[in-house]
């Protein structure tokens with residue numbers, strides 16, 4: 030029997046939970062159950078069943094007239110003798126079965142459905158931050174802090190203490206935008222020594238025209254400043270090719286491009 034994903038019980042005929050004469054089960058494992066909207070609970074004659082006595086059933090009830098009938102299951106004393114008790118990471122609110130993923134609530138912190146002693150703020154393969162008593166993973170773009178400092182203070186790539194790769198505005202990113210489609214133009218940025226992305230100078234990405242004659246791409250450079258050197262010219266040509274390909278004029282063309290300050 031597995032009801033581990035049951036969230037809510039609604040009755041069909043006055044009884045919403047009936048566990049009767051099940052000799053094979055030692056725990057109910059209803060770890061997702063948060064509410065019993067209406068109807069009674071009847072748990073009886075289950076000779077091996079433990080943990081049931083730790084649950085405050087009234088707390089799960091929503092209607093005023095619900096009743097709980099529990100009798101002739103394994104005694105709590107015998108269960109305790111066999112160490113069939115709630116995990117130490119569970120709060121006093123009880124549990125549905127053995128282990129830290131069967132708790133009604135956690136004594137310290139939770140990671141998903143499992144109760145844990147603490148969040149991985151400073152150690153562990155996956156670093157976390159604590160939102161109240163919940164441990165939440167840091168974004169993949171955050172750089173692990175190997176000293177005694179936090180990897181992130183919140184969710185997403187904008188709450189990293191340090192970026193794994195580059196920083197674009199508030200966000201940590203894999204790479205600076207290189208030809209990202211903006212509102213009215215393509216966005217090109219280059220990385221400074223501190224790994225922050227900066228927009229390429231407008232002269233780098235604008236101030237020229239391109240046209241196509243037959244299969245030849247023609248750049249009209251006359252509007253560019255005299256500061257144009259090999260580097261910026263190289264960028265400009267590749268930017269132009271990029272836009273050319275982006276407009277699906279050459280689908281299979283291979284190229285690369287880079288940006289620098291003019």
Ligand SMILES: *[C@@H]1O[C@H](CO)[C@@H](O)[C@H](O)[C@H]1NC(C)=O
Nearest residue numbers: 084085086087088089090122
């Ligand atoms: C069970 O929960 C109800 C409702 O929250 C509360 O009034 C009652 O005192 C609790 N019983 C125990 C034994 O904790």
Ligand SMILES: *[C@@H]1O[C@H](CO)[C@@H](O)[C@H](O)[C@H]1NC(C)=O
Nearest residue numbers: 159160161163165182183184
């Ligand atoms: C903390 O958790 C609450 C409830 O799940 C959520 O609304 C809030 O956005 C979270 N805050 C952070 C910083 O993750």
Ligand SMILES: *[C@@H]1O[C@H](CO)[C@@H](O)[C@H](O)[C@H]1NC(C)=O
Nearest residue numbers: 230232236252253254256291
């Ligand atoms: C950008 O271009 C304008 C006009 O084409 C020119 O006046 C200006 O000096 C250029 N800026 C740089 C930094 O080259």
Ligand SMILES: *[C@@H]1O[C@H](CO)[C@@H](O)[C@H](O)[C@H]1NC(C)=O
Nearest residue numbers: 256257258259260261290291
């Ligand atoms: C190109 O010119 C800019 C300034 O106009 C300069 O900073 C840059 O170093 C030059 N690049 C090369 C390769 O000469």
